[in-house]
Amino acid sequence: MMREWIIFALCLGVGGHVALGVVLHAPGYWPWNTAALYGLLSGLAVYVAVQAIRAAWSWFRRSAQEADPSDPGSTWK
Numbered sequence: 001m002m003r004e005w006i007i008f009a010l011c012l013g014v015g016g017h018v019a020l021g022v023v024l025h026a027p028g029y030w031p032w033n034t035a036a037l038y039g040l041l042s043g044l045a046v047y048v049a050v051q052a053i054r055a056a057w058s059w060f061r062r063s064a065q066e067a068d069p070s071d072p073g074s075t076w077k
Contacts, residue, residue: 007050008047011043011044011046011047011050012039012040012043012044012046013043014042014043015039015040015041015042015043015044015045015047016039016042016043018039018042018046019035019036019038019039019042020035020039022038023035023038
């Protein structure tokens with residue numbers, strides 16, 4: 001559970017940095033008064049992307065273990 005909160009906090013931080021970078025380098029796209037909202041939305045988008053990548057990786061590892069039963073790390077069925 002703690003790992004999920006850490007991942008969530010890191011994703012929110014990355015989203016905040018993305019929003020800050022866009023506001024500082026292209027203020028015409030995102031004005032300062034909406035930087036907090038866009039930072040939160042960017043962080044949530046990063047979190048969703050990270051969770052999708054983790055799910056795909058888990059599915060890939062599970063299918064690879066099922067495909068190779070001679071692997072000593074795989075479980076017997």
